[in-house]
Amino acid sequence: xxxxxxxxxxxxxxxxxxxxxxxxxxxxxxxxxxxxxxxxxxxxxxxxxxxxxxxxxxxxxxxxxxxxxxxxxxxxxxxxxxxxxxxxxxxxxxxxxxxxxxxxxxxxxxxxxxxxxxxxxxxxxxxxxxxxxxxxxxxxxxxxxxxxxxxxxxxxxxxxxxxxxxxxxxxxxxxxxxxxxxxxxxxxxxxxxxxxxxxxxxxxxxxxxxxxxxxxxxxxxxxxxxxxxxxxxxxxxxxxxxxxxxxxxxxxxxxxxxxxxxxxxxxxxxxxxxxxxxxxxxxxxxxxxxxxxxxxxxxxxxxxxxxxxxxxxxxxxxxxxxxxxxxxxxxxxxxxxxxxxxxxxxxxxxxxxxxxxxxxxxxxxxxxxxxxxxxxxxxxxxxxxxxxxxxxxxxxxxxxxxxxxxxxxxxxxxxxxxxxxxxxxxxxxxxxxxxxxxxxxxxxxxxxxxxxxxxxxxxxxxxxxxxxxxxxxxxxxxxxxxxxxxxxxxxxxxxxxxxxxxxxxxxxxxxxxxxxxxxxxxxxxxxxxxxxxxxxxxxxxxxxxxxxxxxxxxxxxxxxxxxxxxxxxxxxxxxxxxxxxxxxxxxxxxxxxxxxxxxxxxxxxxxxxxxxxxxxxxxxxxxxxxxxxxxxxxxxxxxxxxxxxxxxxxxxxxxxxxxxxxxxxxxxxxxxxx
Amino acid sequence: xxxxxxxxxxxxxxxxxxxxxxxxxxxxxxxxxxxxxxxxxxxxxxxxxxxxxxxxxxxxxxxxxxxxxxxxxxxxxxxxxxxxxxxxxxxxxxxxxxxxxxxxxxxxxxxxxxxxxxxxxxxxxxxxxxxxxxxxxxxxxxxxxxxxxxxxxxxxxxxxxxxxxxxxxxxxxxxxxxxxxxxxxxxxxxxxx
Numbered sequence: 030x031x032x033x034x035x036x037x038x039x040x041x042x043x044x045x046x047x048x049x050x051x052x053x054x055x056x057x058x059x060x061x062x063x064x065x066x067x068x069x070x071x072x073x074x075x076x077x078x079x080x081x082x083x084x085x086x087x088x089x090x091x092x093x094x095x096x097x098x099x100x101x102x103x104x105x106x107x108x109x110x111x112x113x114x115x116x117x118x119x120x121x122x123x124x125x126x127x128x129x130x131x132x133x134x135x136x137x138x139x140x141x142x143x144x145x146x147x148x149x150x151x152x153x154x155x156x157x158x159x160x161x162x163x164x165x166x167x168x169x170x171x172x173x174x175x176x177x178x179x180x181x182x183x184x185x186x187x188x189x190x191x192x193x194x195x196x197x198x199x200x201x202x203x204x205x206x207x208x209x210x211x212x213x214x215x216x217x218x219x220x221x222x223x224x225x226x227x228x229x230x231x232x233x234x235x236x237x238x239x240x241x242x243x244x245x246x247x248x249x250x251x252x253x254x255x256x257x258x259x260x261x262x263x264x265x266x267x268x269x270x271x272x273x274x275x276x277x278x279x280x281x282x283x284x285x286x287x288x289x290x291x292x293x294x295x296x297x298x299x300x301x302x303x304x305x306x307x308x309x310x311x312x313x314x315x316x317x318x319x320x321x322x323x324x325x326x327x328x329x330x331x332x333x334x335x336x337x338x339x340x341x342x343x344x345x346x347x348x349x350x351x352x353x354x355x356x357x358x359x360x361x362x363x364x365x366x367x368x369x370x371x372x373x374x375x376x377x378x379x380x381x382x383x384x385x386x387x388x389x390x391x392x393x394x395x396x397x398x399x400x401x402x403x404x405x406x407x408x409x410x411x412x413x414x415x416x417x418x419x420x421x422x423x424x425x426x427x428x429x430x431x432x433x434x435x436x437x438x439x440x441x442x443x444x445x446x447x448x449x450x451x452x453x454x455x456x457x458x459x460x461x462x463x464x465x466x467x468x469x470x471x472x473x474x475x476x477x478x479x480x481x482x483x484x485x486x487x488x489x490x491x492x493x494x495x496x497x498x499x500x501x502x503x504x505x506x507x508x509x510x511x512x513x514x515x516x517x518x519x520x521x522x523x524x525x526x527x528x529x530x531x532x533x534x535x536x537x538x539x540x541x542x543x544x545x546x547x548x549x550x551x552x553x554x555x556x557x558x559x560x561x562x563x564x565x566x567x568x569x570x571x572x573x574x575x576x577x578x579x580x581x582x583x584x585x586x587x588x589x590x591x592x593x594x595x596x597x598x599x600x601x602x603x604x605x606x607x608x609x610x611x612x613x614x615x616x617x618x619x620x621x622x623x624x625x626x627x628x629x630x631x632x633x634x635x636x637x638x639x640x641x642x643x644x645x646x647x648x649x650x651x652x653x654x655x656x657x658x659x660x661x662x663x664x665x666x667x668x669x670x671x672x673x674x675x676x677x678x679x680x681x682x683x684x685x686x687x688x689x690x691x692x693x694x695x696x697x698x699x700x701x702x703x
Numbered sequence: 704x705x706x707x708x709x710x711x712x713x714x715x716x717x718x719x720x721x722x723x724x725x726x727x728x729x730x731x732x733x734x735x736x737x738x739x740x741x742x743x744x745x746x747x748x749x750x751x752x753x754x755x756x757x758x759x760x761x762x763x764x765x766x767x768x769x770x771x772x773x774x775x776x777x778x779x780x781x782x783x784x785x786x787x788x789x790x791x792x793x794x795x796x797x798x799x800x801x802x803x804x805x806x807x808x809x810x811x812x813x814x815x816x817x818x819x820x821x822x823x824x825x826x827x828x829x830x831x832x833x834x835x836x837x838x839x840x841x842x843x844x845x846x847x848x849x850x851x852x853x854x855x856x857x858x859x860x861x862x863x864x865x866x867x868x869x870x871x872x873x874x875x876x877x878x879x880x881x882x883x884x885x886x887x888x889x890x891x892x893x894x895x896x
Contacts, residue, residue: 398857
């Protein structure tokens, strides 16, 4: 047994005096049998509160304690306002150490995030132990020296691992994420088949991670290896992008462009060398072709040394051609400007849509919070969007089918649209960059053509015996271009080699990832899962599952949830699963998890199971009797707290032959003047 | 999703097929005991059009006004500003600049306000004073304090924006946004003052 609650005390200072409740719990089965509204849930929630684990139920910072612990108590002598209140819980761990925790529900001088702690190696010594103040419900409560959940995890002997989060980084598997596997609260805990695991910690697949941890499955370690490989791939992608950017930078500086180079890492089989293109008279051509042309022209120019006078006619003809070239290149540049403006317009429209989607998503998240608030305040308009007068769904009036998608569906839709828009945005940015490169090349060609026109005009009015300036200029320009082409080719050649090396590294990485992914369940894990499945199915048969054959219901190896024929089991009358069978399935799941985790060497069950009103949905008594018998058999494995409002006579019959500790449940209410 | 009983669903399906030549060939009676159901497709609705958001926005708008009460005309401007970031920027600029030297008086209209007010009144969050002003009830004030509870509370951006306007009084609002020449008003118009 990892953890045992030995005592629970509730103390409420009221305007009419001090009201209390105190109970001593035994190892094994503890039964709290009291009528409705007596305060059974308040007692269990007080334990949760004392351990600072209310985050396991909701992201709200609202106290889970009922009004009797926070506002007013009703006793036989009347109503009394609560002045101060606190819960004290004493715990024992497997090493027989004792931990006493106290948390205040109401106290103007002490914050709710503070937990007072005493530790001793014997229970009697707790009274003399010195108090340490620790905190919960705040950043660092699992890592700080004065964080209570760090102490509690140490007390349990549980190292809390890091697991993947939705942000792409790792986050700790908090105690709040594990706790719903040990406590089924009455209000929402019995709905649905899967345990309700909090999602507000941003952990990916939190239920699967929690069950893996409790069962001690090796998949959790393998998951961390996979995460490390993913990080390695991200780093490689960064190197790849920087290398490609260097090649682009070199080409852009010389009005050249690169094609066929993959911006993202590619494996060796798909790797292609980058192609360099040069703009020749407004058209992109492969650099080798352009270089041949330039070299040919240069040879022609080097072979003739003509003065300006004898070539006047030729100069006039060249001037006419050069002027037409200036006009043509001007038109090309203007066309490219228009294209760039349109492309930028597209990019702006996409950015505006993305911004409005982000805003809408934020509002939809707010709607979720408002709905929760509406639920807490019992405002049907806010909680369910129902008209307070006619109970019709009000938002339905604003859509054509009169049925509005849920906030979650709406957010999913926005997320899907966002992916498309981001891809369009990236494509628009790439197009704008391409056009910008073409503009730079066209402007450079235009400037060169204008220079040539000016030189040819100067030559026509200059001395006839002077050398042809236009030819000299053209020669210099060609030589410069050829030198630049050589430089860029060398840089791109080196880049191609580096990309080849990165592609080989990526090949290796992919192989390692495939190996890590393929063997997700090892033999030891498979054995543990077999035990889990077998206990689960055995119980379903014992509890008389009717909707499906117990053999047809199993535990999925990947999701670790109950499945029927490969499909996740959900409570759905249309699928033929009754509400009472949902409850039988839940009993079997929680108990099988506890039995398996306590029997395998690496399992980490708390050794505590708290069940608040397990007989939901009028589940028949023979099934309940079978469940209680199972709990009796498990009483060596864990401490079980069973709260019920069952008729005491019926309960006595159900518990015949079951040893249990009866928790005190006298008086009108849990909190009373005793 | 609305599920209809099989008989009703089949009748509707028949009505559909009789209008559609392509579907007319199918005979619904042949379906026998098959689990036929007709479902309405749920369509998305932006957050700002959802009743929960609008009512919460109305609550924080009234909470930002002096005495937690405002005229419908004031609320139209504030709700219009909360609907969109550009609107909010426009209001903030007019608010900071004031009407002096500006040829415009800022007035705006929120198409969903009347509906939002009706819903909020039905829920008991808002009531109308005899002078036509809308005011938060005790329940509305409780909701307001819950919305303002902590940093993690909903509508944090909207609350921050309203806080930049300070406490809003009717006269102060018109002084900053300008007063257009008024047309003759119908005496029985809702919130006419």
